[in-house]
Amino acid sequence: MITIINGIVLSGTELEPIKANILIDDGKILEISQEVAEGEIIDATNCIVCPSFLNAHTHIGDSIIKDEGDGKSIEEIVKPPNGIKHLAISNFSDEDLILAMENSMWEMLKTGTTHFIDYREGGVKGVKLLKKASKNIPISPIILGRDNIFFDEDPNLSKVKIAIRKLLKNCDGIAPSGFGEITDEVAILIAEKCEKQGKFSSIHAGEYEKLQQDSIFEFGKTEVERAIECGFDQLIHVTAPIKEDLDLIAKNNKNLVICPGSNAMFSNGFPPFLNILERKINPLIGTDNIMINSPNIFRELEYTLKSMRALYKNFIDPQELIKMPTSNPLLFNYFYKNQIDKNGDIDDDFNSLIKNNLNINKSIIEENSYCELMIVKKISKNPYLSLINRTEKNDIFVIINKDKVCNFNKIKN
Numbered sequence: 001m002i003t004i005i006n007g008i009v010l011s012g013t014e015l016e017p018i019k020a021n022i023l024i025d026d027g028k029i030l031e032i033s034q035e036v037a038e039g040e041i042i043d044a045t046n047c048i049v050c051p052s053f054l055n056a057h058t059h060i061g062d063s064i065i066k067d068e069g070d071g072k073s074i075e076e077i078v079k080p081p082n083g084i085k086h087l088a089i090s091n092f093s094d095e096d097l098i099l100a101m102e103n104s105m106w107e108m109l110k111t112g113t114t115h116f117i118d119y120r121e122g123g124v125k126g127v128k129l130l131k132k133a134s135k136n137i138p139i140s141p142i143i144l145g146r147d148n149i150f151f152d153e154d155p156n157l158s159k160v161k162i163a164i165r166k167l168l169k170n171c172d173g174i175a176p177s178g179f180g181e182i183t184d185e186v187a188i189l190i191a192e193k194c195e196k197q198g199k200f201s202s203i204h205a206g207e208y209e210k211l212q213q214d215s216i217f218e219f220g221k222t223e224v225e226r227a228i229e230c231g232f233d234q235l236i237h238v239t240a241p242i243k244e245d246l247d248l249i250a251k252n253n254k255n256l257v258i259c260p261g262s263n264a265m266f267s268n269g270f271p272p273f274l275n276i277l278e279r280k281i282n283p284l285i286g287t288d289n290i291m292i293n294s295p296n297i298f299r300e301l302e303y304t305l306k307s308m309r310a311l312y313k314n315f316i317d318p319q320e321l322i323k324m325p326t327s328n329p330l331l332f333n334y335f336y337k338n339q340i341d342k343n344g345d346i347d348d349d350f351n352s353l354i355k356n357n358l359n360i361n362k363s364i365i366e367e368n369s370y371c372e373l374m375i376v377k378k379i380s381k382n383p384y385l386s387l388i389n390r391t392e393k394n395d396i397f398v399i400i401n402k403d404k405v406c407n408f409n410k411i412k413n
C-alpha cells in the first residue's frame with residue numbers, strides 16, 4: 001500500500017483541484033480523503049497530483065530519423081509506402097529500430113505519458129518490434145497496425161482480409177494512414193473487421209485543404225465524410241474541415257485527435273479548436289511523427305495554448321487543454337457508464353460508444369480507478385498554468401502506472 005499525502009489532486013473528469021490524500025493498493029486507487037495515510041507515504045506537499053497523459057497519436061517507428069527531410073513536402077516525407085520516412089526505416093536493423101523506440105518511450109514516460117496510441121508501420125512484424133521494445137518499460141502502448149497490401153492500387157480483397165485478420169490477432173486495432181493511399185473498399189473492410197472483433201479503427205482525415213479538395217473532386221465527399229461513412233472509430237487531425245465535417249463528428253460521437261505541433265511543422269495551419277469545443281466534441285491530443293515533433297505532451301500543450309491565444313486573440317481556458325490528454329479519453333465512457341447504471345441495461349448504440357472508448361483504457365483520479373498519475377512540482381497557484389507553462393522535466397518527480405512506480409526525480413517539497 002502507498003499513500004500520497006498533502007498534494008493538490010486534480011480529481012475526476014473535470015480535474016477539480018482538491019487537497020487530499022490518495023490510498024493506492026495493487027495498482028488501484030482505494031480511497032481519496034483528507035484522513036487516510038497507510039503503508040508507504042509519499043509526501044506531495046507543494047506538488048500537483050495529475051492524471052498521467054495519454055498521447056493519442058504517435059508514429060514511434062520514425063524516432064530513428066529525427067528531423068530528417070525538413071523543408072520537403074509532407075508527401076515526400078511521410079506518404080506511404082515511398083516517403084523518406086518509409087524508405088529510411090527499411091534501411092535500419094531491427095535492433096536499431098528497437099533502441100530508437102525504447103528511447104522515445106522513456107522520453108514519453110519521463111514527461112508524464114503512461115499511455116500512447118501508435119500508428120505502427122511494418123505489418124505484424126512492426127507490431128511485434130514495438131511490443132518487444134516496450135516490454136521492460138512501464139508504459140502502456142495501444143498499437144494500431146497496418147499492412148503494405150492496403151496501399152495497392154487495385155488490392156486483392158481476399159488478401160486484404162487475411163492481412164487484417166493477422167494484424168488483429170497481434171494488436172489493438174488498425175490504422176491505414178489516409179484516404180490518399182487506400183480505396184474505400186479497403187477502408188470499409190478495415191472498419192468492419194475491427195468493429196466485429198471489438199478492436200479500434202483509426203485514420204488520418206482532413207489534415208490539409210488539398211487532400212479535402214482532391215477527395216471532393218474525385219468522390220464528391222470530404223475525407224471526414226468518407227471516414228465516418230466507412231465506420232472508423234477515430235479521426236486524426238481534421239485541421240481543414242469543410243462543409244459539415246465538425247457537425248458530423250459531433251453527431252456521430254467520433255473520437256477526434258488534434259496534433260497542433262505536427263500541423264505547424266508541416267506548415268498545415270492550426271486545428272479549429274474553438275469550433276471543436278463549441279460543438280462539445282471532446283478532443284484528444286497527439287504529437288504525431290516523432291521524426292518531426294517531440295512526444296513531450298507538456299511542450300505540445302504549451303505550444304497549443306499560446307498559439308491559440310495568439311490566433312484567436314481571446315481567452316482560451318488552460319483547464320480545457322489539460323483535459324485533452326487526461327480526462328477527455330474517458331468522458332464518453334464515464335457518461336455512458338452512469339447512463340447504464342441509471343437505466344439498468346444497455347442498448348446497441350450505447351454498446352458501440354462504450355466499445356470505442358473502453359479500448360482507450362486511460363484512468364482519471366477517482367476511487368476504484370486504476371492508478372495512472374504523476375506527482376509534479378506546483379510552481380504557481382494556478383495548477384493548470386503551472387503544468388502547461390512552467391513544468392520542466394526536473395519538476396516531474398514520480399510517475400505511477402498501475403502497480404509500477406517510477407521515481408525520476410527526488411521530490412523537493
Ligand SMILES: [Zn+2]
Binds near residue numbers: 057058059204236289
Ligand atoms: Zn499521423
